[in-house]
Amino acid sequence: MTIKERYEAAKESYKGIGVDTDAAISALKAIPISMHCWQGDDVTGFDGAGALSGGIQTTGNYPGRARNPQELMADMDQALNLIPGKHRINLHASYAIFEEGEWADRDKLEPKHFKKWVEFAKERGIGIDFNPTLFSHANAEHATLSSEDPKIRSFWIDHVKACIRISEYLATEQGTPCTMNIWIPDGFKDIPADRTSPRARLKDSLDQILSMEYDKTKVLVAVESKVFGIGMESCTVGSHEFYMNYASKNDILCLLDSGHYHPTEVVSDKISSMLLFFDKVALHVTRPVRWDSDHVVLFDDETKEIAKEIIRGGSDRVLLALDFFDASINRISAWVVGMRNMQKALLNALLLPNEKLAELQNTRSFTELMMLQEELKLYPIGDVWNYFCELNGVPAKEDWFKTVAAYEKDVLLNRK
Ligand SMILES: C[C@H](O)[C@H](O)[C@@H](O)C(=O)CO
Numbered sequence: 001m002t003i004k005e006r007y008e009a010a011k012e013s014y015k016g017i018g019v020d021t022d023a024a025i026s027a028l029k030a031i032p033i034s035m036h037c038w039q040g041d042d043v044t045g046f047d048g049a050g051a052l053s054g055g056i057q058t059t060g061n062y063p064g065r066a067r068n069p070q071e072l073m074a075d076m077d078q079a080l081n082l083i084p085g086k087h088r089i090n091l092h093a094s095y096a097i098f099e100e101g102e103w104a105d106r107d108k109l110e111p112k113h114f115k116k117w118v119e120f121a122k123e124r125g126i127g128i129d130f131n132p133t134l135f136s137h138a139n140a141e142h143a144t145l146s147s148e149d150p151k152i153r154s155f156w157i158d159h160v161k162a163c164i165r166i167s168e169y170l171a172t173e174q175g176t177p178c179t180m181n182i183w184i185p186d187g188f189k190d191i192p193a194d195r196t197s198p199r200a201r202l203k204d205s206l207d208q209i210l211s212m213e214y215d216k217t218k219v220l221v222a223v224e225s226k227v228f229g230i231g232m233e234s235c236t237v238g239s240h241e242f243y244m245n246y247a248s249k250n251d252i253l254c255l256l257d258s259g260h261y262h263p264t265e266v267v268s269d270k271i272s273s274m275l276l277f278f279d280k281v282a283l284h285v286t287r288p289v290r291w292d293s294d295h296v297v298l299f300d301d302e303t304k305e306i307a308k309e310i311i312r313g314g315s316d317r318v319l320l321a322l323d324f325f326d327a328s329i330n331r332i333s334a335w336v337v338g339m340r341n342m343q344k345a346l347l348n349a350l351l352l353p354n355e356k357l358a359e360l361q362n363t364r365s366f367t368e369l370m371m372l373q374e375e376l377k378l379y380p381i382g383d384v385w386n387y388f389c390e391l392n393g394v395p396a397k398e399d400w401f402k403t404v405a406a407y408e409k410d411v412l413l414n415r416k
């Protein structure tokens, strides 16, 4: 049977439970995912301001890491060409591209330093999201926006303000809003004596940053919480409580990273609550293993649950991005597996009879609800996914891998 024939058979199965597969694949095509550039080069960046720091870590040393903008863009192209639909790319400020002989420190970055990225995105009809980089820099050795040193704090406040101007430029150039996500590594390795003062300084820094004039329809500022980092095991200044309160009181976005909570906490259970109080919520979908280890997103239960909450809450209210950096495997394969798995999870949610399931819950018909949710797991989503890939001109099943393997042999392994 062809992929189309198998799809037609699957369509009949889903029709039997009131699910329109044509509508599902149309809805999926309309959901952009922001693909993080930093998987391509192990979060190295181009500005040479410092080795990876901030309590995050890549593990592995797989050959072929991108070493410059040309290689990173080529690798991102390879991945994007194997992912169905139109997506976005997510940049960090440390990926500024300078002209020959030019260089600017983080507090002096300008829109022109991202002109080449705008050209790259425009040629592909994709949008760009942005992140200030408050790590991998001498001024981030101890703390950044919560620093007790006013000079350090001022440097990073200026950096984030520069990033708001860059984000506004990106949004203007691309014609879609740019999500600008602030994550800071500030925290304490051991039990702090004063949790309040650093948090009060962080609040003041953010107040200063947000006091600047900028177009709030173009730049969607988000703040990303975390519960610990390597070397910051006892306390992170930007905790979930801090940012959820700050974002709510200052009309900005809260970003939930699925690796940033206690091991038994799940982001899937937070999304509905956030959407009851915020217009939108931003996500970094990753896969924590034992700690915030940023493993490649798999088609696993929590990713499926996150996707269900995105679809049930309204995908237009969720700014969806991925965040992982696995240096132990081919980095293009990591992007493709992670992005396609996020799409599969979204498709899984779109192919559920969600209204029927909710009705069973609301009538406390939990026996039937359990039965149905379990039986649905074996409905032919794969046949719908493969047809979605074919419709969007990318290889179905595992057929994409031979392209990545050839690129690795012809290009990546020659990067000595
Ligand atoms: C590179 C990103 O800014 C980083 O991964 C951040 O989003 C994070 O999740 C840190 O743990």
Ligand SMILES: [Mn+2]
Pocket: 224, 257, 284, 323
């Ligand atoms: Mn993150």
